Amino acid sequence: MRFPDDVPVLTDGVVTLRAHTIDDLSRVVEQCRDDESLAWTTVPTPYDEADGRDWLTRAIPSAWADDTTYAFAIEVGGRFGGTVDLRMKGGGEGELGFGLHPDVRGAGAMRRALDLLLDWGFDTQGVEVVTWKAFVGNWASRRTVWNLGFTFGATVPRLLPQRGERRDAWTGWLVRGDDRTPSTPWYEPPVLEQDGVRLRPWRDDDLPSLVEAGNDPLVRAWIPATPLPRTLEDAPDYLLLVRLAHAEGRRVGWCVADAATDRPLGSLGVFDFEGSGDDVTAQLGYWSLPAGRGTGAMATGLDLACGWLLRTRADGGFGARRLYLLTSVGNAASRRLAESAGFEHVGTERLSGPGHDGAGWADSALYDRLR
Structure with a gap:
């Protein structure tokens, strides 16, 4: 697909998914310097403006052109709030990726953004199953996909690389037509x-x-x-x-x-x-x-x-x-x-x-x- 011409704008009236622009740079850098992003993603560290500029102007457009990864900017309240992407694995499989800017977390924006992305992936791109992987211990990511009705699979030793090491990872999946509600309870012991x-x-x-x-x-x-x-x-x-x-x-x-x-x-x-x-x-x-x-x-x-x-x-x-x-x-x-x-x-x-x-x-x- 051509970037940004073929990138659709998806919105539910509160959250909008759109093509990334260079205007997102400062908030991309803020997000990628955040402790949570550093702990649970593979962003370079230290992360500077050159990293963000390369990602926005080369990596994202190239992945859209190659039809390998469809990355959308999350817009909330008129400004960049994070990124969701669908990494095309072939054979009807797409792998989910997502991250939020610190000041957008906890308000339900990610659930809205992922609903929009999943609808587009299943309905427009013909995806049959969306998979998810995250480092063991990334409870925020796990809770996000649990809330979307993902089924969890095995914990795979050393599945994912991060800065020269390999880490154990949780896995999960959502099939086209699955209910997007949790299939099992998540118990938080009350105080x-x-x-x-x-x-x-x-x-x-x-x-x-x-x-x-x-x-x-x-x-x-x-x-x-x-x-x-x-x-x-x-x-x-x-x-x-x-x-x-x-x-x-x-x-x-x-x-x-x-x-x-x-x-x-x-x-x-x-x-x-x-x-x-x-x-x-x-x-x-x-x-x-x-x-x-x-x-x-x-x-x-x-x-x-x-x-x-x-x-x-x-x-x-x-x-x-x-x-x-x-x-x-x-x-x-x-x-x-x-x-x-x-x-x-x-x-x-x-x-x-x-x-x-x-x-x-x-x-x-x-x-x-x-x-």
């Missing part, structure tokens, strides 16, 4: 607080506490197969798995913290969801750090979590009608904790869990709590 205890998401600065739990003799004795990290080097990968379980709708997990100091005291998680709406059944699990034992904090945290989980969605809760947990029949402390939070012992599952210190198999006590 809950009561009687000096705070439930909040785990953070990067909590990594030493996760390692402490991973090396705690009591935790390892009763949960011998725990994936908790043993070293600080392994801790970021563990936290990534926790966050990925939230993003894939498989788990809601909290750090149980002291409300005054924010110091981690333990962990609570809910998983194995069955049902939907206000008719959900799910399993609970927990462990405590030494600082949380004997203080009542875990009992408060468990009751606080259950209060939110068992509320209907109309009342601001999660919609569970039944919560259950399994703990070794010999784990007296865990059983007392469950009972203190209103769980009832409803049965025993024979030889269903690992024995103390991983020695064989042991009976598990089954507890539940109803709405």
Whole structure:
């Protein structure tokens, strides 16, 4: 296609996609010097006006002329707000690329821009499937395509290059005709607080506490197969798995913290969801750090979590009608904790869990709590 003559103008009345112009240069440079752009893209660093000018006047027009990459400028409020592009891979595949100027982020402009681009790609260019790749950890990019209904595939080791290195990448796709709504939930654990205890998401600065739990003799004795990290080097990968379980709708997990100091005291998680709406059944699990034992904090945290989980969605809760947990029949402390939070012992599952210190198999006590 000829640039800029054949570049269509696409608009929904709020966001416009158009051909890039040299007038976009200063804001292109600002965007490419932003920390988020540097972290998650392959722009040169340092990035200067010569890089931006070459991209605008040579790279983009050449890619349009070769029909290899169709890049559109995002215009919001009459000024450049970022770029979306469709990289043609042949055989009906287009690969998605996108980025926003810092002062445009968080206002919904990217969703509008990508809807326009996808409509054009599917309807005008005959694309059958649009693929997406992003460096592992680029949560903003992942959330953007999740919200568009993309299906996620494998995490591919060292798939994408960046400044002389190769990095692991997430992958996903959207097929022509797919609904552009999320196909799975993305759970953000709410911050809950009561009687000096705070439930909040785990953070990067909590990594030493996760390692402490991973090396705690009591935790390892009763949960011998725990994936908790043993070293600080392994801790970021563990936290990534926790966050990925939230993003894939498989788990809601909290750090149980002291409300005054924010110091981690333990962990609570809910998983194995069955049902939907206000008719959900799910399993609970927990462990405590030494600082949380004997203080009542875990009992408060468990009751606080259950209060939110068992509320209907109309009342601001999660919609569970039944919560259950399994703990070794010999784990007296865990059983007392469950009972203190209103769980009832409803049965025993024979030889269903690992024995103390991983020695064989042991009976598990089954507890539940109803709405």
